Amino acid sequence: MTTEAEEPTLTIDELAARAGVTVRTVRFYSSKGLLPPPVIGARRVGHYGPGHVARLALIEELQQQGMTLAAIERYLGQLPPDLTPHDLAIHRAVVASWAPDLVETVSRRELERRAGRPLTREDIERLTAMSVVVHEDGDADDGDTFRVDSGLLRLGVQLLDVPLSQDAILAARKVLTEHSRAAAHELAQLFRGEVAERDARDVKSLSAHMHPLVVQALLTTFQRSLREELSEWLRGSGTG
Known part of the structure; x- marks a missing residue:
């Protein structure tokens, strides 16, 4: 590693x-x-x-x-x-972020191919707890089948190697989900007021352009905020 x-x-x-x-x-x-x-x-x-x-x-x-x-x-x-x-x-x-949410049904072999590594029973259980995969009974040639959230799979696989407990990861997921929804709601309200009088085609075009820009802005802002928080924590613990 x-x-x-x-x-x-x-x-x-x-x-x-x-x-x-x-x-x-x-x-x-x-x-x-x-x-x-x-x-x-x-x-x-x-x-x-x-x-x-x-x-x-x-x-x-x-x-x-x-x-x-x-x-x-x-x-x-x-x-x-x-x-x-x-x-x-x-x-x-x-x-x-440009792509729509995509959930696919894949075999165990295909799941491991996309993950880029073999997956143990514990790995599957952790990915399931994170809502990345859902186990299904199937008749695939190589065993079980799974419904996979393709947008979250690589992130979920990377989290398998993070030295955090499953409870901590799920708690972090809850925090991110709740705050992301709140930010998305406020931004949607802001944009809705801005384009209320426009043609429907203009609204659709604006949405298509704003989606990746807003995601990038949120990522960049969050990255800087997290770096500042971690720096303060390290200084406070005497390890910075």
Whole structure:
């Protein structure tokens, strides 16, 4: 496992498994310049890190939005070259906000492929508790089937490795949900008053444009607020 502060330690096989793609896909993206080159270590073996994982996740999200390879190349080419994995995750979250909610029924094998890792019974139970997956009885060739919230799956899988109790994660989810709904309600009221006199087509167009912009603004504002809160906490505990 790597973190943003660690040196790249993943081999190309480990990177592909973590991202849920094939090694051939990783090499193809690298040849197109969509992925930065690996860090060459001992024995001239290339190693990859969190930035590569985050960029692959962003590419996958762009593909799910129906973007062509050429469009993805243009999109990535416009991004600053020094983005951190955290920055890339924010970009992916904004891109994901463009899509409608999507719940799909998939086999256990497909669920693990999308998760990019094998899932234990405990993992499935935690994803179920987070409302990311719902177990179903099915007749899939490889066993059980699951209803999956595609928009939450990658986030849920990442939370499996966070050293927090299930109760803490669910409590955090409740806080985020409640405050997000309150913010969405107030913003909707604000925009509703602004466009009350406009043509219905103008309202629909404004909504389509505002959705990703508002999500990005909320993410950026929350990111800064959380950083300030954590900094104050660390200073108060004497570890900052």
